């Protein structure tokens with residue numbers, strides 16, 4: 001009997017053919033996925049429905065192709081549940097999904113936009129019309145003895161007639177058109193199955209003709225690995241199994257550091273299997289790094305090139321997300337807005353971070369992990385506000401008081417009882433920072449200072465402001481030591497007023513301010529950033545990115561108790577005073593990693609002072 005396609009199908013077919021063309025190879029994945037679903041359905045019914053108890057079950061998918069008289073065909077056959085006449089009419093002539101009309105109305109006729117929308121919808125069976133002029137579906141429903149044939153050219157509707165099939169299941173015969181002729185080929189099929197359907201749970205066989213000793217013979221081989229590894233239960237998998245799978249997945253030669261295997265059931269049904277490699281990948285800090293997580297939908301491979309599956313800072317995580325709830329043809333744009341996907345993602349991130357927390361209880365193991373992946377974790381502090389608290393507990397730093405890494409929690413638990421802030425120093429190598437004159441004061445007061453020698457610290461730490469009730473304070477800021485000063489120290493700062501005035505006159509607009517500070521003990525002076533200004537390193541970074549917001553001048557701090565400063569107070573030789581102040585300033589700038597602007601005048605002042613000293 002002749003049938004018309006439902007109007008929506010007509011429109012969808014037209015759109016698929018015109019807008020999904022660049023993804024035409026997905027047709028095979030769609031057919032295999034349908035076949036696998038049909039097998040899954042029958043398997044389920046056999047277990048749960050008495051009417052199917054006696055049906056033979058041998059779940060398999062068979063693919064073959066032929067090329068006779070220039071007519072190429074590709075056949076995909078399954079031993080699944082099958083379809084009767086009504087099923088064929090309803091499943092392959094209408095679109096049952098709710099919201100179909102609405103969806104079709106949204107389509108614009110612009111191929112690019114539409115292909116994204118179609119991705120959200122899932123094209124399924126109809127995608128085969130991209131590569132076939134005519135499709136035959138021969139099907140027999142399990143538990144019945146009649147078979148039917150559905151035939152269509154994808155344009156003028158379809159026809160259903162009675163047919164023969166030896167047992168239940170469905171056979172789909174594609175009469176390939178020009179766009180599809182390349183698929184009547186053993187290598188193409190094997191490659192597509194490996195790429196998209198390797199982990200479909202039932203075996204997929206390919207039958208082809210092979211020539212041996214001049215004789216043609218028909219060969220049938222299994223072409224998928226037929227095990228969705230991640231779907232197997234944890235209890236039956238050993239560490240060695242995970243390691244093998246990780247290696248085949250990632251191409252890594254080494255075993256992973258550890259794995260996280262999660263099965264979620266309920267409102268959302270998905271499985272995730274993540275691996276943390278032993279070593280950071282070479283491209284970790286390149287903007288074109290390879291995404292590490294593959295997306296599967298119902299064990300069908302969807303994409304391995306989707307950076308949105310994980311937040312950027314977790315780009316070193318390798319593995320798989322397999323969702324039961326997403327449409328097969330989900331596109332990149334859709335993934336980014338899809339509620340199911342974002343929920344899976346957010347659950348996964350939480351799970352991964354909680355495993356890191358567990359790992360952190362073992363200091364030694366965590367240090368190994370942190371050496372490799374600490375930097376990207378810190379990026380998370382400004383990328384992932386949802387998990388900021390957890391991440392704050394996961395980051396580690398070097399410190400003036402201990403070897404190895406220290407966490408904020410450890411810092412706080414061992415700090416002085418009256419201490420209100422966490423102190424840190426940034427901007428330079430570990431060696432440089434540890435020798436900074438700015439640390440003298442904290443050493444004297446027995447206060448631990450975190451050494452932040454990662455470039456990224458400069459960006460992320462100031463944005464944290466606080467850890468629990470404790471302010472985070474950079475020691476190279478004017479006000480950072482104020483709360484630690486004693487009355488005596490404040491008095492001695494007061495007493496330096498006169499010399500400050502002299503210095504201000506000499507340095508003029510090279511500085512924002514000159515202040516006395518008791519935080520220095522061995523050094524005569526230092527430069528710091530005003531409490532409201534960006535740090536010097538931040539300024540340099542902004543400048544390198546072409547974003548400098550105008551020049552920010554340093555605050556020059558002098559040590560009122562230092563011999564040089566005391567002598568300055570009493571000297572009456574104007575030239576000596578001027579040369580000394582200039583040299584002190586240049587010296588302080590150099591210690592902060594600054595450049596000397598006027599090297600000639602620096603040399604001149606230096607020579608004058610040397611002459612005097614000799």
Ligand code: ADP
Nearest residue numbers: 034035038080082083091122123124125126170
């Ligand atoms: P989807 O698979 O997303 O539902 P399709 O257009 O691919 O959409 O298929 C429509 C319906 O046709 C399926 O839901 C299923 O009921 C039926 N169908 C397709 N292929 C098969 C098959 N090989 N065996 C049994 N039923 C099938």
